[in-house]
Amino acid sequence: MKKFSKILMLGAAVMAMASCGNGTAQKCPENCDSKACETKECGLPVGLQLYSVRDAMAQDFKGTLQQVKAMGYDGVEFAGLFGNTPEQVKAMCAEIGLNPISAHVPLADMLADTDKVIADYKTLGCKYIVVPYVTEERRPGGELFMQMIDEIRAIGEKAKAAGLVLLYHNHDFEFKKVENGEFGLDFLYSSVPADLLQTELDECWVKYAGQDPVAYLQKYAGRAPVVHLKDYYVEGEQVGDPYALIGLNEDEKKSNSAFEFRPLGCGVQDVAALMNAAEAAGSKWLIVEQDQPSMGKTPMECVAMSMEYVKKIKAEKCQKDCQKDCPNQKDCKKDCPKK
Numbered sequence: 001m002k003k004f005s006k007i008l009m010l011g012a013a014v015m016a017m018a019s020c021g022n023g024t025a026q027k028c029p030e031n032c033d034s035k036a037c038e039t040k041e042c043g044l045p046v047g048l049q050l051y052s053v054r055d056a057m058a059q060d061f062k063g064t065l066q067q068v069k070a071m072g073y074d075g076v077e078f079a080g081l082f083g084n085t086p087e088q089v090k091a092m093c094a095e096i097g098l099n100p101i102s103a104h105v106p107l108a109d110m111l112a113d114t115d116k117v118i119a120d121y122k123t124l125g126c127k128y129i130v131v132p133y134v135t136e137e138r139r140p141g142g143e144l145f146m147q148m149i150d151e152i153r154a155i156g157e158k159a160k161a162a163g164l165v166l167l168y169h170n171h172d173f174e175f176k177k178v179e180n181g182e183f184g185l186d187f188l189y190s191s192v193p194a195d196l197l198q199t200e201l202d203e204c205w206v207k208y209a210g211q212d213p214v215a216y217l218q219k220y221a222g223r224a225p226v227v228h229l230k231d232y233y234v235e236g237e238q239v240g241d242p243y244a245l246i247g248l249n250e251d252e253k254k255s256n257s258a259f260e261f262r263p264l265g266c267g268v269q270d271v272a273a274l275m276n277a278a279e280a281a282g283s284k285w286l287i288v289e290q291d292q293p294s295m296g297k298t299p300m301e302c303v304a305m306s307m308e309y310v311k312k313i314k315a316e317k318c319q320k321d322c323q324k325d326c327p328n329q330k331d332c333k334k335d336c337p338k339k
Contacts (some may be wrong), residue, residue, distance in 0.1 A: 042318035044279055046310055047075035047101045049228070049289035053299045058082055062092050067300065071307045075099030077226075077287050078126070086124040093125065101285050102200075102226060103127035104169065105140070107148070110155050128226055129159060130167040130200050139186025140176040145230045149191050156196030167200040167226060172209035189220070198223050202289070203274050204230035204261070213269070214277045221281035229274060229306075230289045231267035234259045260294045263302045266310035272313045286310075 005214055048068050050057055056064040059081050068076060076098050093100045103121045110117050110131070121129050131152060138148040156166040174185035182190065189199065201214040217224060235258050236257045264271050278286055288306045293299045 008061050013218065042314040042321065043275055044238070044286050045074035045099070045285060046072075046229075046286045046288060047077055047099065048073045048303055048307075049077045049079065049104070049287050051079035051104065052288070052290045052303050054079065056300060061089075062096075062228075062302075065098060068100050068303070069096050070309060071304050073098070073288075073307060075101040075285065077101050077130070077289075078103040078124075079132070079264055081124075090124045100125040101287070102126050102130055102167065104130045106134035107131050107134055107151070111151060114155055114158050118159055118164060122162055122164055126164070128165045128167050128200075130226075131155075132167050132169045133171065139173045140178050140187070145178075145184065149188055152188070153192045153196055156192060160196055166197050168197060169200040169228065170177065170202050170205055172205045175206075175209035175211060189223070192222050192324070198225055200224075200226045200228060200287075202228040202230060203231050203269065204228070204289075206230065207269065208234070214273050217274070217277045217281050217283075224278070224281050225284045226281050226287055227274070227278045227281075227285070228287050228289050229264060229269075229271060229310075230291075231262045231264045231269045231271065231306075232259065233262050233267045233294075261290045261292050262294055263290060263297070263305035264288065265312075266295065272308065272316075273316045275310070275313060276317075 047246065047290070048071075050064075050068075053064055053068070056067075057080075061084060065076065076093070078089075078100070084092075103124070103126050105117050105121070110129075117129065134148060136142055137144045139145060152168065154231060159166040168185075168188065170185050174188070175183045178184050178187050180187065189197065195205070201213070201217055201220065201224055203217070206213040206216050217227065261267075275286060290299070290302050290306065293302045295302075297305070
């Protein structure tokens with residue numbers, strides 16, 4: 001019976017670590033006289049951009065939030081409330097134990113009624129509201145790009161007055177250079193002061209645009225409270241845009257399959273390096289996002305795989321930190337925390 005119990009425990013551990021990468025459970029050093037090993041967070045808290053599981057949210061809003069919490073996510077970033085009131089969603093998050101971190105709100109909605117958007121998400125408990133995507137005329141080189149900067153500045157002023165922080169979530173098109181030689185994204189951040197606009201760097205699009213995502217995060221250290229962790233795979237030349245965000249381009253047929261979003265650890269990103277860089281940059285939250293499922297998995301399976309990969313990286317970080325605390329201990333005894 002004892003042998004059988006050990007086999008069951010081993011099987012559970014293997015299942016818990018299932019992802020694209022193989023990993024073993026990490027242990028903390030023996031006889032560590034500090035309790036830091038047992039209480040250490042081992043990295044930043046992690047939320048989920050709920051756009052990743054939008055179909056499930058539409059079918060069962062609260063049930064999906066419960067599943068997200070059960071996967072190990074600490075918080076959520078909204079992409080619509082699916083007919084629920086801010087008060088209802090706030091109560092759900094409190095009951096389930098999820099932090100309502102932020103919300104992606106289409107710029108058109110913000111402009112249509114800025115005060116209502118700010119009031120709704122302040123009521124919900126979000127600290128951040130995010131411009132998630134802009135249409136072509138508002139992108140660098142577009143006829144309304146400069147107008148958009150003024151619009152964002154005005155929204156940022158109202159958000160600040162209400163105690164919220166406005167963020168801008170980039171894609172790759174912001175890496176087009178403007179007249180002064182800067183990337184459009186940098187021009188935006190140099191044109192609007194940090195107290196009115198901060199970054200939500202989407203590290204998938206930074207890398208896809210040909211930039212170093214770690215270096216770009218370091219560039220905005222102190223101004224990047226929320227960072228999007230997103231992995232992808234690309235082969236050959238992408239024809240047509242790969243966007244399908246906040247109801248835009250949802251049904252567009254891609255002209256090839258060269259690009260696909262992937263669960264963390266299954267694509268081209270150095271996820272551990274990004275997590276370390278975010279912590280060093282003073283970020284407060286990591287947000288997992290996967291715009292479309294892949295690899296024959298459902299959206300819920302994909303975000304579960306991403307969280308398991310994050311847990312693995314955090315456990316490895318904890319292991320290293322614990323060994324620094326107890327450098328003379330070669331053997332490991334205590335399980336590192338899951339967060």
